[in-house]
Amino acid sequence: MAAHIKLISHKLCPYVQRAVIALAEKGVSFERIDIDLANKPDWFLAISPLGKTPVLQVGDAAIFESAVILEYLEETQPGPLHPADPLRRAEHRGWIEFGSAVLGDIAGFYSAPDEATFKAKASQLEQRFARLEARVAAAPWFDGEDFSLVDAVFGPVFRYFDVFDKIADFGILSGKPKLVQWRKALAVRPSVRSAVSADYPALLRAFIERRNSWLLGLQARDAA
Structure with a gap:
């Protein structure tokens, strides 16, 4: 059974948008949770060492930094968005x-x-x-x-x-x-x-x- 995927988000964050676009292009189901970056909840700070969005939660694991999230999706999901060469x-x-x-x-x-x-x-x-x-x-x-x-x-x-x-x-x-x-x-x-x-x-x-x-x-x- 595939792990449940959550994307911790902020409504204006352009780095979040990158991840959302990649997930959509690959047809990956996910739950999006928007937070207030001016009032960051403790649970978010516990999984985001830099205190920034996005964070991709895959089951119990948390992946932070948008570039890393994009590469993880490339490695684990179909529909490659990088060139093969x-x-x-x-x-x-x-x-x-x-x-x-x-x-x-x-x-x-x-x-x-x-x-x-x-x-x-x-x-x-x-x-x-x-x-x-x-x-x-x-x-x-x-x-x-x-x-x-x-x-x-x-x-x-x-x-x-x-x-x-x-x-x-x-x-x-x-x-x-x-x-x-x-x-x-x-x-x-x-x-x-x-x-x-x-x-x-x-x-x-x-x-x-x-x-x-x-x-x-x-x-x-x-x-x-």
């Missing part, structure tokens, strides 16, 4: 790490407390995406016709821009036609769409508003 697989792992760096830049972007920091983060993001534009196949997925873990990683990345675009056009994705095409394909992929709840945009907006950052101040100044 070792060299291409290694390259994909590198781009997954690149995706994590982009997420760090996005956090700096929406949290920037002043104009100088905000502009520096926007420029850094634009440069990151220019590198990605040079590599992505977008035919329709990252490396061609097969949906991969790199796609699972960048679905949550582009989801941020669905909210950012309603504030202003920051030019970060401008002049990058392959990324635009890839973003559109990811947006309608069932596994990507269902990785968050319907109230995700409102929750993200509220989260950003609580940061008292330059980003939301910018919108207020434009509306004045």
Whole structure:
């Protein structure tokens, strides 16, 4: 009998979304449990040494860190999302790490407390995406016709821009036609769409508003 799988989650966490997408693509049944990271329950801290989501519970075992969870799913579940060729697989792992760096830049972007920091983060993001534009196949997925873990990683990345675009056009994705095409394909992929709840945009907006950052101040100044 297969062990019961639980995914300990936070509604806004992009790293959780990676795991949800991979589980959905592989057709794995699981129970999702959302927690409040601002008020972490003791039982969660007991199984998450870093105090972060996601955590995948497989029976009595707990696996933490999204990259490790993705690799575990690759090793134990059908429907591989990594290329079979070792060299291409290694390259994909590198781009997954690149995706994590982009997420760090996005956090700096929406949290920037002043104009100088905000502009520096926007420029850094634009440069990151220019590198990605040079590599992505977008035919329709990252490396061609097969949906991969790199796609699972960048679905949550582009989801941020669905909210950012309603504030202003920051030019970060401008002049990058392959990324635009890839973003559109990811947006309608069932596994990507269902990785968050319907109230995700409102929750993200509220989260950003609580940061008292330059980003939301910018919108207020434009509306004045």
